[in-house]
Amino acid sequence: MFNLPSIRIGSFFGIPVEVNATWFAIFFLFAFLLGFTYFPEQFPGQPLWVDIARGVLTAVLFFASVVVHELSHSLVARAGGVRISRITLFIFGGVAQMEEEPKTPGREALMAFAGPGMSLLLSAVFFLAYVLSANAGAPDLVWAPLQYLAIINLAVAVFNLMPGFPLDGGRVLRAAVWGVTGDLLKSTRWASRAGQFIGYSLVTLAVVAYVFFQSLDFLWIGLVGWFIASIAGNAYRQQLIRSRLADVTVGGVMSPEPVVVPAGITLERLAHDYFLGQRHSRYPVRDDGQVVGLITLAEAKTVPREQWGDVLVKDVADLDLGRLTVRRNQPLDEVLERLGPEEPGALLVVEDGALTGIVTRSDVIRQLRVQDALAR
Secondary structure, eight states, X not given: OTTOOEEEEXXXXXXXXXXXXXXXXXXXXXXXXXXXXXXXXXXXTOOHHHHHHHHHHHHHHHHHHHHXXXXXXXXXXXXXXXXXXXXXXXXXXXXXXXXXXXXXXXXXXXXXXXXXXXXXXXXXXXXXXXXXXXXXXXXXXXXXXXXXXXXXXXXXXXXXXXXXXXXXXXXXXXXXXXXXXXXXXXXHHHHHHHHHHHHHHXXXXXXXHHHHHOOOTTHHHHHHHHHHHHHHHHHHHHHHHHXXXXXXXXXXXXXXXXXXEEXXXXXXXXXXXXXXXXXXXXXXXXXXXXXXXXXXXXXXXXXXXXXXXXXXXXHHSBOOHHHHEEOTTSBGGGGGGGGSTTSOSEEEEEETTEEEEEEEHHHHHHHHHHHHHHHO
């Protein structure tokens, strides 16, 4: 995300949850505004440490709500057979990263509604807790964060239901058009254009507020709008690529009989004999005759250079075979997400427990170029 590292903070229902480096900026900004602006203005006279503590607690509970929102998407998607690689919190909120798209418009609609539905439920729970605590005579230190969390979760639900990609309402729109036309590419184009319209409208609102009123109050809305418009455009381009690759199998583009690295050699030898000698940036890893994972140059570089002579390949390799392996006859469009820029960039083709090939982003790009050349 934004080419910045992410930190894994845990796993819920078997789905890894991580925070991108950009998330820390929005978390501290959000907590700062709550602790130094919102709560002091709403409840004057409180000690500063009380407002700060209340602001931090509210920010933590809000982002926990975002995780629950994304978990709802993920669990419904997984129930429909869609693999979720992880949930990532970043500067503009959270995203459940799917390895493939839902197979039917009905499944997509259910998955899309799950997030806003959970946010509405959270809003109701926080509102009920606020009412009960306020009527019981609890101090505002207790009920004020609950009140705010009820409002902001309602706002998250309403905003996400706006009918444009990549918002949840955009997925609902795509599902509706898909169900009527039976054309996933056309429905993606509609949802993407709607998302671009929403995004650029928010950018325009921010510009107008600044030009005519010298107000920066809508700056964040403008940034969110720019993000929505950018992702909406990318969504259609990605679906267009998927449609072009729908009839191509992994076996049709993979590199057969790839060079394999022993798990027990040092990073020093790996660098000398493979990264320099073979000119590749990633290799399958074998241990006791079995393929156990994948090693990339980027993973080797996470170890200080002076330690390469003491660290083994198996100590730093990616050993998550469930995420790294594909079948030879699997449609290529189904594995595109797993070849994304934030992934290892290669997948191991395994049949009956034996490694038969490797497919990389470069193989996909080469296939697209071949299709372009044939179309001319």
